[in-house]
């Protein structure tokens with residue numbers, strides 16, 4: 354099929370596989386099937402009341418107009434204070450740009466810096482959007498396999514081997530979607546030593562899950578381990594995951610002035626400022642009571658423990674304990690080659706995912722979408738009851754395999 358009115362730029366990317374899986378699960382549900390969807394990557398909690406109230410107040414006092422393109426001074430100051438308090442990083446408001454979610458920050462950064470053919474190193478498994486964003490910006494994604502026996506993390510040797518003269522960016526995401534893998538300060542230092550030999554490589558840290566961490570508090574930051582990288586690093590974050598604010602669409606980027614200014618120029622002619630009301634809510638989230646963060650992480654931890662134990666008790670499946678984020682990345686290598694009750698052989702993780710959906714109505718996302726097989730990603734951002742039902746159904750489906 355040809356799409357004469359659609360740009361090549363769009364034809365080379367694909368819609369998000371997790372959105373696709375979620376829509377498929379919803380379609381089956383509409384057909385009357387009982388579906389347990391463990392697909393979506395967003396907190397199942399409501400945004401805390403004091404944050405919602407800050408938004409209402411903002412509307413009432415007339416914060417309903419364009420804001421400064423880079424975001425309100427109040428929010429950028431709140432971000433500066435957060436970076437110092439939580440990460441020990443020192444920035445000024447001029448080094449911050451507020452964006453329409455972290456997703457827009459990452460895309461704008463790539464759009465503002467990539468020349469056609471520039472390479473972007475993406476440790477795999479990765480968040481599904483990175484490679485497609487790079488492609489949409491005419492760059493070349495360079496996935497680097499980070500297998501389970503490496504804790505799903507990039508090593509200095511892996512980084513060294515992937516860097517070429519065309520490398521523009523390294524994207525790091527810790528804790529990671531989909532594995533929860535979290536870099537230690539020592540691991541960051543090892544990567545920084547390689548980067549020291551390649552001064553033209555820029556680094557993007559996607560810190561969106563920094564607080565969803567099960568031991569040891571906020572995840573270490575690359576820039577506290579390797580402050581010498583500050584002038585070539587963009588630190589990307591947002592309120593979506595930490596404060597259950599996915600719908601409010603507030604993210605940000607902190608970085609050196611030249612890069613931040615390039616983003617500002619790009620955004621000034623593309624997106625404009627982020628929602629004024631959401632910015633007021635985000636400022637309240639960052640400056641007021643932080644109790645919600647620890648409370649929600651405690652709940653995620655219980656779900657992780659129970660769900661991982663359930664999965665690890667199923668013969669043929671295993672998962673390592675994620676240190677953070679809210680996903681299990683389940684190794685389904687033990688099911689490959691087995692046969693379904695109607696005689697189909699499971700050849701790939703995509704086959705396993707389809708079998709789970711068809712046979713027991715459990716929706717998860719295949720590891721191939723994240724660049725590492727044979728795995729599937731299971732989201733624990735849902736209730737204990739739904740997770741227990743999902744695990745029981747997966748166990749039944751596996752028991753039925755020949």
Ligand code: PMP
Nearest residue numbers: 394454455456480530591593604
């Ligand atoms: N980075 C990662 C790793 C994510 O998982 C997500 C959300 N799925 C985002 C960024 C985007 O977050 P936001 O809602 O702020 O756009």
